[in-house]
Amino acid sequence: MEYIKAVAEIRQQKKVASDITSKNIWVKQSKDYIFKYLHEKIRIQDIAEYLHLNANYLSELFRQCENVTLTDFILQEKVKLTRNLLAYSPYSYIEIATYLGFSSQSHLGKVFKKYTGMTLRQYREKYGQNFNK
Structure with a gap:
């Protein structure tokens, strides 16, 4: 047994x-x-x-x-990419939003603030490189 x-x-x-x-x-x-x-x-x-x-x-x-929910995971990854683009690229907020499939710059801004506690502008001013367009 x-x-x-x-x-x-x-x-x-x-x-x-x-x-x-x-x-x-x-x-x-x-x-x-x-x-x-x-x-x-x-x-x-x-x-x-x-x-x-x-x-x-x-x-x-x-x-x-x-x-973590699947939706949160997707948004977190998009925010990570947004952080890199804000810091290391000269792209505008609307260009970044469009590139990442957000419906608007405003939508990206709300999601970004939710996950980072900062606006797109605050983040770029704090961590962004100077790019001369």
Whole structure:
């Protein structure tokens, strides 16, 4: 009986490990998609269709594995790129917003302030390089 229990326990552990690995593959592929299309408007539905998954399932899976929602992850990555563009490029705010798939400069500004606590202008003035256009 002890042997049967031990074998059953090992099988269960392997199944759980396999489930975690397969979940991580979906999360990794989601991130790959996000980074590939970061400069565009990204919808969760688009990622889910690309991976042939249900959007709600993908969202929940991502949140469980990464402890952040898929939407927040996408926006955080766009803010990181925005920070680099503000600091190291001469592009205007509207050019950056357009490049990253935001509907407007105002929308980018609101998202940016939410994640950094600074406006686009404040960030550029503090960290930006001087570019002569």
